[in-house]
Amino acid sequence: MRIAIEDLRVGYSGREVVSGVHLMAAAGEIVGLVGPNGSGKSTVLRTVYRHLRPTAGRVLLDGTDLRTLPLARTARHIAALPQERTAAFELTVREVVAMGRTPYKRAFAGEDRADRETVARALAAVGMRGAAGRRFSALSGGERQRVLLARAFAQDPDVLVLDEPTNHLDVRHQVELLALLRDRARTTLISLHDLNAAASLCDRLHVLHAGHLVASGPPRTVLTPELLAEVFGVRAAVTEHPLTGDPLIAFDHRGRLRLPGGRT
């Protein structure tokens, strides 16, 4: 399914943190949101999985304004992997993944065979089938992320929204998690700090800066040394990855860049 965001504005307590953002993700496309901390990436994503209500503008799912859909109906199409981390008391891995079936269930309804199969498939897809009976709180960070992704899969979504899913993961777990997302059966909207990961994974990127959209397009055209200097305030060379041919950003960790306004 297609996601379109039109002139989105979001504010907390009078302060606007996202101002007039337009973006589009076609069916099956992987679209990345990049930008410095506080640029509004998470805020944009939160309006898509309806944790936040836009102050103006619309989020459209195949042309339907999300505000006209009940929350549970939205959740049957859009699954989210937010950044929040909570203790989840004493739930098992299977129980956490089965939570993905929530939007399909009426009060008092138990899980049927189809639910259990969906949950098992989701666990298998992330390679955690053997851990189904373990306590979620006893897992490592990488395992937890995979289980939470399985929960999103169990929601059987057309659109997947992920907010910095590779944060706090070591390199191997980052690579493994992103590999799970390269599936074109769903539309994917993802925010990433790691620009090289974004360049390798995404079909298109949207760059946010202080709540404004400043660039959009394929990674190759968006990630230029000029943009990296202006938006992120870093000096970098953009070359080609010797193994994959993806754009490769090499940061100059020694260089100091003169920022607008005289700050260094």
Add this chain to the structure above:
Amino acid sequence: MLAAALLAALTAAVALGATDIAPGHVWSVVLDRLGGAPPRPGTDDLIVWQLRVPRALLAAAVGAGLGLVGTATQALVRNPLADPYLLGISNGASLGAVAAIVLGAGAGGALGLGLSAAAFAGALLAFALVWCMARRGGGFSPLRLVLAGVGIGQFLSGFTSYLVLQAGDEQQTRGVLFWLMGSLSGATWATLWLPVLAVAAGLLVLQARARAMNALLMGDETAAGLGVDVTRLRRELFVVTSLLTGVLVAVSGAIAFVGLMVPHLCRLVLGGDHRRLLPVAALTGALLLVVVDVVCRTAMDGQELPVGVVTAMIGAPALLFILDRRLGAAR
């Protein structure tokens, strides 16, 4: 199995006391009455049917209610250290009830309805106060929540004691001990229906939201992404827990720690899924309070302990244990 244990405990509760009555005899008296037979002559019917059966049933209803309220409160604030007593909600309910009695408003509801309404109002007010205190400055740390609850609880119980002592009429006010420590000695058939009904309705309402409560444990954003209306769910849980606490406190005073221990214990054994947790916490709470009440009635000759004394003696160590586990896990 729990249900069978509860039935056995109820039988024991009716059989044991100042005068012990054989369990078989207890059931024959009860079955006679249920069958519509006229009361038997002698004191057995009086003791069994008029005194001990309503009291045991009240203990079961209040215990079940406290188990439910504790579970719901812990999900609501996403913190296993929460319970209506620790958060000052029970003290708020006590103050509401006492204020109603002193002002004469409680006398109107012959079946305890006016008293319960006042207790509900007090509970709601205390909960809102603790909530705002704990919320200030963004986060919702366990420490802040518990400290705010204890502070506000003590503050409110001070007022409760003052009102009770000032009114000075032992008959009318049932005493400071009743409101601050809890007691089941006021049990009668006439006042039993409201707590039983409230607990049954509470279980039904909460069970319908069990899935959403699970999602809430994972965080507000996750719950929203799963299609849960988090604001509405919070509001509903807020009202249901305050309402139940109000009804329970109106009939039994503020009983400590049952709402804290029972859900925690059940979660350890059973896991955190509310669809199983809620009914099991209700049964376990009922079982616990029935047993505790027997201890209270029989521990000392010729005098009974308030239930809150015994639940505090079991519950406070349990609280310390949970605190240790939680803080250990947080490091």
